[in-house]
Amino acid sequence: MRCATVNHVIEVNGLTKRYGAVTAVRDLTFAVRPGHVTGFLGPNGAGKSTTLRMILGLNRPTAGGATIDGRSFARHRAGLRHVGALLDAGDVHGGRTAAAHLYALARGNGLPRRRVADVLEEVGLAGVARRRIGGFSLGMRQRLGIAAALLGDPPVLLFDEPVNGLDPEGVRWIRGLFRRLAAEGRTVLVSSHLMSEMENTADHLVVIGRGELIAAESLAVFAARGTGASVSVRTPDSAELAAVLALEGAHVRPDGGDVLTVTGLGAARIGELAHQRRIMLHELAPRTASLEQAFMELTADRADYRADCRADVRVGDAR
């Protein structure tokens, strides 16, 4: 099996794509390293697909470029042996059978026919190999696209929104697959518009919004960029507790009824303070959604974002 080396790096350098007056991707620079699952995050329309297509040479950049193994992808002859990609599960001809579709791809890359059976087995489509793709569900097409990406046993894999259309079992399977591929030392880049999808899968994140880089760092560092963890407190004496916590320097926001959302203090400290003042608590729950929150804040409209975000979550020092 391959080992993690400095090879198989995806490098994106000043990548820019303009369609007339619209700039889809602006001066994007980041690197994706082997041995990790890297999440490629951004809201819909952020330019994720355009970036992936430019990495694969399908779209021509207006400026800048991307390399894989130090070479532009268009210079690789047998693409599947270097990069496996699932861009859109719909990028198939519905009139062909799954086996014929994969066999044509395999033959074009000089890969032996048995790879077709191997990858169909791997993605769980062996039973429908002779069926035409036109009758496949979206989930089956996603699996077929993943099978195509795995055909050439490539060291670099790109997946654009691969979780769409998969059932819960499929989602669990695909997460395991990504982690296994990364553990084998491959470079795995997975795009998504949902932070929650990445939370349990990715080690690193590349976050873009409106075609610009917002962050390229480890998941842990990214999570710390959010407004921080908060604690949800439910108490019949919410007004009194709010005053106490505010005195301690916490930021307290009433969240309707007898619920307070507290930031700046840990759950333990809040419990201690309540105990000292003999305030009864019905609920004391740390909130762990800070990753999602960080993502939402960072990808919100840049004008809004500048208006109400703290200095330490600024763009620019991402690299």
Added chain:
Amino acid sequence: MTTARFRDLLAAEWIKLWSLRSTSWLIGLGTLAIVGFAANSSLDAYNSWPDFTEMEKARFTPLNEAFSALAASMLVIGAGSLGALTIVGEYTTGLIRTTLAAVPARHRVVAAKLTVTAAVTLATGTLISAGTFGVSQAILSGRGVAASLGDPGVLRVLAANALLAPVSALVGMGIGALVRHTAAAVVTVCAALVIVPTFFKPTVHQWQNDLFALVPFYVWRNCLHLPQLRDDPALPTVAGSWAVFALWPLAAAVATLIVVQRRDV
């Protein structure tokens, strides 16, 4: 690690072509229909031969019973559509992205597609040309008016009939690459290759004749398809006609290469 050879790309395009059911249906039924026309038309002539006037008998061309202008129109539209669909099908389904992500060298993909399409349609055209000739002459020999391969011009006519298919297919592919829309491509193929040239007739204006002599279907009908040629400056020459048969598919191939190479997919 071995790398993909051009042979592998040819194999891939071959698999893609035949793994669509429409390919076998189109080629199989099209061939049967055109050979069937030849048999039907020849039987007609065979049966009415005793009623023909001397003039009609003198003007009778057995090759026309084998492969009429109608049969040629069918072949041109069929082959042209086949060529167009091999590339339009990739674009309309999005398969082109999968194809080019697997083989980033676009010119090699296009070259393989052109080669396989040309080879398959040339084989089909040859089968149709030989089949229609064999069937019709077998029937007409009963009246002693069949043409034989050794007769002047017969081999040229048979070659031209066979070549109509690959010429149309490659032109169709060029149109498909430019238009990238199924219905629009098929309509353009029909219009450009058959319908518009059908209105072209030799005229007294030589510049018009010269212009018409640049159109494949026109030169087929007014030169290559005729066993005996009149020496008339208004009509296309054999050499010029062959050049048209060569240049159209060549130009279409170049256009396909350039368009696929340059466009984002």
